[in-house]
Amino acid sequence: MSPAITPLVTAFFDPVTWTVTYVVRVPGASSCLVIDPVLDYDRRSGQVSVTSIDAVCAFVDDNGLTVEWILDTHVHADHMTGLAELARRTGAKTAIGKQVSGVQKTFAGIYNLPDFPCDGSQFDRLLEDGDRIVMGDLVLTALHVPGHTPACMAYVVGDAVFVGDTLFMPDFGTARCDFPGGDAATLYRSVRRLLDLPADTRMFVGHDYGPGGRLIAWETSVAAQRQGNIHVRDGISEAEFVALRQARDATLEMPELLLPSLQVNIRAGNLPDPESNGTSYLKFPLRR
Template sequence: MAKPEVAGFHDPRTGSVQYVVSDPATRRCAIIDPVLDFDQRAGCVTARSADALLAHVAERGLQIEWILDTHPHADHFSAAATLKERTGAPMAMGARIVDVQRLWSRLYGLPDLPCDGSAWDRLFADGERFRIGGLDVEVIHSPGHTLASVTYVVGDAAFIHDTLFMPDGGTARCDFPGGSATALWRSIQRVLSLPDATRLFTGHDYRPGGREPCWESTVAEQRAANIHLTRCADEAAYVAMREARDRTLPIPDLMLLALQVNIRGGRLPEPNAGGVRCLSVPLDVLPDCGWR
């Protein structure tokens, strides 16, 4: 089985992990889940994380073929559009992003937002294939955390976004609009049906116990040691555990800000009449969240 080179970049502010996956033979690569840095208190947007990815690409003599997001992120801005502007590489996302756009355009009160996925150059359906250099890539629709989540399987590596975290971190939450613990359980089972030695690259690491960040495991390791899966014998037990846990979790600080950017492929709002870009916070659109 093909073995791509994978470099991970942990963002300590959000716990997100960004990836450069490359074909050693052709030196072609894809960037997965790039972060656009945002300081909420200062209202400041920078591309330091994206610059670090581009520096790595240049240092390794790679050529970017794709800029990929696994799902519309709720805790950080996507740098996909920024990287496309700088490199010309096409942006892609799972095809069900159109459902997320429809859902969140209603919550934001944006009737004129195009909800057709046209913010991306290509939308991938479940089972679709494409290439990174000479590497074959399979797309697996992996809903649960979001409606649009996908896994990219590249040779012996799978980029599993917010399904499974590292074994000591468990699994992803499912309580955002469009989320489903039942769907996540089934997506996890599909990921775990890959060969035991498949390298799994998670979308976040929150450093349980304060350990150093890490982001790579295997299917066999997840089956044997994931703290949520080993405690739940079946789907019903997992759904009960996941839903109870989610009820205790606060909404991510940036969710209402990030999703209005990420349903546009990482593009910031257009400047207003005064030439200033402004983000908006819709009020009372998530009334069931309470004061968690």
């Protein structure tokens, strides 16, 4: 890791899915990376659009930057990933956690996609714990932080860590653990690893839901989380966390965009192949 570097972090908040996309670069460098871009989707009309990606691209262009890598922290279950679309527009390479293949197997089963290659080949690079991406002075170190999903990753760049859906802002707590392969005790252990980073590490979260009507926020620190996170502050044991996480998960509805998102996100953000009329279709398992 390279704690001496203080990367410049620019955040883009999507108010429809409460998702934060990050552009990360080192001062003075023209190359950058993008974490968790969003492909916009209107569930009423089926319209897929690129307003969120346009905003990232405008920022990149205005600042004379080149996107070299685009990373997802996990296979998102609440919005479509902009990975493929942003890669097409910038020529950047895409990466996600290596355990994505397990998530692909689960959802290829749920959507009945017998020919779907569940090997992560839709992404340019599959990252394992400790793997690095080096772009000049910018060194990204990948951490495998399962619990919300089995393939979740966090990315450390200098004094910053992008934690995806592990912890959220201190007053919101942590991510749900009731998706396939999710597990609260596993999340607790992943979170403790993140909280073992230096206390002044800047922590950037994957979503914010503005609890109690407070302004949307996405940056906190290891110290602030250890002191005040309502689910995992210092002193809360694994057993206590598991009990409160499971109690909350029992009250949560599935995310509104779960079924459209996952079948696109296991494809790295590519829509299903168009049918004979040129249109792509999504499919939904019906429960009885």
